[in-house]
Amino acid sequence: SYELTQPLSVSVALGQTARIPCGGNNIGTKSVHWYQQKPGQAPVLVIYKDTNRPSWIPERFSASNSGNTATLTISRAQAGDEADYYCQVWDSNTYVFGAGTKVTVL
Amino acid sequence: QVRLVESGGGVVLPGRSLRLSCATSGFTFSDYVMHWVRQAPGKGLEWLAVISYDGTNKYYADSVRGRFTISGDESKNTLYLQMNSLKPEDSAVYYCASEIPLSGNFDYWGQGTLVTVSS
Numbered sequence: 001s002y003e004l005t006q007p008l009s010v011s012v013a014l015g016q017t018a019r020i021p022c023g024g025n026n027i028g029t030k031s032v033h034w035y036q037q038k039p040g041q042a043p044v045l046v047i048y049k050d051t052n053r054p055s056w057i058p059e060r061f062s063a064s065n066s067g068n069t070a071t072l073t074i075s076r077a078q079a080g081d082e083a084d085y086y087c088q089v090w091d092s093n094t095y096v097f098g099a100g101t102k103v104t105v106l
Numbered sequence: 107q108v109r110l111v112e113s114g115g116g117v118v119l120p121g122r123s124l125r126l127s128c129a130t131s132g133f134t135f136s137d138y139v140m141h142w143v144r145q146a147p148g149k150g151l152e153w154l155a156v157i158s159y160d161g162t163n164k165y166y167a168d169s170v171r172g173r174f175t176i177s178g179d180e181s182k183n184t185l186y187l188q189m190n191s192l193k194p195e196d197s198a199v200y201y202c203a204s205e206i207p208l209s210g211n212f213d214y215w216g217q218g219t220l221v222t223v224s225s
Contacts, residue, residue, distance in 0.1 A: 001168075033211035035151075042201055042215040043151065049211070086151055090210035093165045095141070095153035 002091040004098035022087030108132035115219030128185040128202030144198035
């Protein structure tokens with residue numbers, strides 16, 4: 001089965017840029033989606049199909065996908081961006097999540 | 107406004123059954139693919155099951171195949187998850203989520219319902 005690899009945690013200084021990698025075998029050939037989950041809340045879609053933002057997500061959130069790594073980038077990080085972030089792909093009639101990355105804004 | 111509201115969670119003995127419901131509103135139920143996803147305490151997200159917009163295709167994660175059954179009632183705009191032979195490791199918050207067909211992602215999520223399997 002397909003596996004996605006994410007770091008357990010990423011720290012970023014307030015106002016700086018955070019980059020969250022998501023590794024997978026030839027992940028660049030798949031559509032990658034990203035979710036933000038704050039404590040006690042349901043996940044929220046922040047990026048779909050590699051680079052697209054839903055209308056309710058600020059432009060500070062962007063993403064890329066190439067080779068064996070997809071990356072979610074949070075620019076000008078704010079305290080409200082502290083959350084767990086999950087990457088996800090569809091593979092052979094199953095839906096796979098990465099283990100999640102906890103983003104801490106310092 | 108799209109709304110997904112799960113219900114039916116609770117405490118259940120190992121080996122027993124439970125049925126979760128997900129009441130939907132704000133969109134045409136039969137136009138969407140619907141999913142169940144769970145999250146064990148302190149753990150990550152685990153996809154469980156999907157049902158196609160017309161109910162004809164269903165797929166399951168290996169961890170629940172043969173024990174859980176996903177279904178939908180278009181007349182009630184409601185998604186279900188029948189869970190049998192429950193194990194302590196099934197304890198989790200269970201979310202329903204919607205997908206625009208063939209998009210591969212989960213557009214909207216419910217708030218979740220907690221299932222605890224314990225003696």
